[in-house]
Amino acid sequence: MRTLTHRWWHGVTALLVAAWLLVAPLHADLIPPGTRPIEHTLVFDASPWFQQYRIVAAPTVGFDGDVVVQPDVPFRFSSKYGTRLYAVPLDVTPPSGAWRDAREWWSMQRSADIPVAERKFVPLVSTLESVETRLRIVDISASGMQVVVVDEDSVHNGWLIASLLLVFGLGLGLLLWLWRKGRKQHA
Amino acid sequence: MLEGLAWTLAVEVPAAGRSGWLPVLCVNLVSYPLAWAVYGLFPCDVSGAWLAVESGVVCLEAGLLSICAPWPTWRCVLYVLLANALSASLALVLYADS
Numbered sequence: 001m002r003t004l005t006h007r008w009w010h011g012v013t014a015l016l017v018a019a020w021l022l023v024a025p026l027h028a029d030l031i032p033p034g035t036r037p038i039e040h041t042l043v044f045d046a047s048p049w050f051q052q053y054r055i056v057a058a059p060t061v062g063f064d065g066d067v068v069v070q071p072d073v074p075f076r077f078s079s080k081y082g083t084r085l086y087a088v089p090l091d092v093t094p095p096s097g098a099w100r101d102a103r104e105w106w107s108m109q110r111s112a113d114i115p116v117a118e119r120k121f122v123p124l125v126s127t128l129e130s131v132e133t134r135l136r137i138v139d140i141s142a143s144g145m146q147v148v149v150v151d152e153d154s155v156h157n158g159w160l161i162a163s164l165l166l167v168f169g170l171g172l173g174l175l176l177w178l179w180r181k182g183r184k185q186h187a
Numbered sequence: 188m189l190e191g192l193a194w195t196l197a198v199e200v201p202a203a204g205r206s207g208w209l210p211v212l213c214v215n216l217v218s219y220p221l222a223w224a225v226y227g228l229f230p231c232d233v234s235g236a237w238l239a240v241e242s243g244v245v246c247l248e249a250g251l252l253s254i255c256a257p258w259p260t261w262r263c264v265l266y267v268l269l270a271n272a273l274s275a276s277l278a279l280v281l282y283a284d285s
Contacts, residue, residue: 031226125226164219165220167220171214
């Protein structure tokens with residue numbers, strides 16, 4: 001009877017293994033490699049330059065995505081599309097219409113590269129959720145615009161960290177209990 | 188992590204049987220967060236490094252089982268080793284193609 005029960009048990013197990021491998025081979029007992037996207041934004045410190053210039057962030061390639069930057073208001077950017085910062089005096093009116101139609105005009109304005117590379121993807125297992133880089137305009141002159149990185153804030157998934165620690169602690173505690181129980185039985 | 192634990196609960200725990208289900212569950216509870224932390228610190232694609240980490244985790248699981256699992260320990264260890272080797276091989280092929 002006992003042997004029969006064991007055989008039945010092993011049969012069920014084999015079926016479960018086979019079914020699982022066929023249905024979801026990628027969800028097996030491993031942590032798959034890979035990446036996931038996160039949001040990386042920029043934000044400017046308030047400074048007197050904003051009272052003299054209109055600051056615009058616009059891509060050097062691609063068609064759209066230009067944004068008038070306001071101090072302390074986060075905005076998206078793209079390293080892939082080469083987002084660049086432009087400073088236009090407030091008394092100068094930029095050409096109306098689509099950004100792509102006035103690209104030549106914009107290329108003659110004072111400008112600067114974004115002083116930080118976009119973090120678009122992180123490993124699948126990373127707890128990082130988003131990044132916000134704080135920038136400051138140091139100088140705007142005839143030769144261009146100088147922008148520096150002031151600070152970087154990262155938001156991590158606290159629930160994931162807490163869950164991992166809880167699961168690890170629970171598993172370790174149970175293993176220690178099993179080990180002590182086994183030693184007592186042998187003694 | 189939930190997918191991995193689902194695999195553990197659906198395949199490994201039943202396979203370990205009445206004498207080994209709790210130790211098998213426990214080693215997985217310990218090894219998953221550890222592997223997660225390793226990948227968080229040293230991210231890698233499908234490669235020898237990834238396979239090395241996965242193999243290391245399986246060896247750790249087997250080692251912990253051999254210490255903590257009651258008789259018949261060898262059966263639990265064998266199940267875990269086989270299940271992991273099979274799933275790792277499959278995943279390696281599938282991920283390498285993608």
